[in-house]
Amino acid sequence: MKPLLRQELGELKNFFVANGWEDGLFQVLFVLENVKPGMYLQQTNQRKLRQFNNMLLWFNLHISLRHGGYATKNIGLFKEWNKFFGFKIDAERFLGYPPCCVRSHNSHLGDILSVIQLYSLVKAIRLKKSNILQLKQFILNRRFLHHNPCSINCEMSVILERKFEAVINKYNWLVADLLPAFYNLGIQCILSLLEGLQERLANLNINLINDNILDMGINRNDVEEILQNNVEFQNNLRFAKQFLESVI
Numbered sequence: 001m002k003p004l005l006r007q008e009l010g011e012l013k014n015f016f017v018a019n020g021w022e023d024g025l026f027q028v029l030f031v032l033e034n035v036k037p038g039m040y041l042q043q044t045n046q047r048k049l050r051q052f053n054n055m056l057l058w059f060n061l062h063i064s065l066r067h068g069g070y071a072t073k074n075i076g077l078f079k080e081w082n083k084f085f086g087f088k089i090d091a092e093r094f095l096g097y098p099p100c101c102v103r104s105h106n107s108h109l110g111d112i113l114s115v116i117q118l119y120s121l122v123k124a125i126r127l128k129k130s131n132i133l134q135l136k137q138f139i140l141n142r143r144f145l146h147h148n149p150c151s152i153n154c155e156m157s158v159i160l161e162r163k164f165e166a167v168i169n170k171y172n173w174l175v176a177d178l179l180p181a182f183y184n185l186g187i188q189c190i191l192s193l194l195e196g197l198q199e200r201l202a203n204l205n206i207n208l209i210n211d212n213i214l215d216m217g218i219n220r221n222d223v224e225e226i227l228q229n230n231v232e233f234q235n236n237l238r239f240a241k242q243f244l245e246s247v248i
């Protein structure tokens with residue numbers, strides 16, 4: 001990499017860190033290295049968007065300030081992003097999410113089922129002290145993902161995560177000091193997914209879940225336990241919290 005670009009990346013890093021958005025720096029790297037078609041800037045503050053814009057231009061990215069902001073190397077995607085009015089992102093095309101996970105998320109079931117699977121896994125560990133490796137793998141496999149995998153074993157998510165990890169290794173000189181806090185945040189995020197499970201389930205049509213449970217290999221009793229918010233559920237959540245905080 002040219003020394004000039006190294007310096008610019010350093011400045012970009014300072015900017016993202018100052019804004020408490022370390023993850024944004026990783027995403028820029030994924031876009032620059034072609035493992036992600038574009039990044040959603042998630043910023044409604046126009047002044048801040050313009051600041052991002054000015055820095056991202058150094059890297060020959062096309063930046064749209066519309067709809068919360070979008071950065072990409074692909075001029076076609078840039079034009080399309082600018083065009084649409086009704087705001088529903090095609091996450092597969094714009095952000096590179098695996099089609100299976102997008103489909104699953106759009107059914108309003110998928111990400112919740114994935115979290116129920118995770119809950120079941122944590123419960124199994126509590127009961128049998130086994131499957132720890134699987135849980136570790138799940139956490140490792142989704143550190144840099146922005147979508148909820150459609151299942152804890154989603155192959156496309158694992159492949160994507162490996163590509164992200166390779167980019168992070170390549171830019172270790174730039175990001176190494178940011179990683180420990182970022183990984184910790186990832187575990188907190190999984191915890192809050194688990195803790196919000198009951199609330200998320202409450203908004204769903206339970207019959208729909210029942211129809212899909214067996215296909216996803218989920219234990220019906222686990223769902224009932226969650227829905228009833230019984231003592232076991234509370235115990236398992238408490239265990240999950242302690243366990244996740246100590247696991248990696």
Ligand SMILES: [Zn+2]
Pocket residue numbers: 098099100101102149150151154155156157
């Ligand atoms: Zn998937």
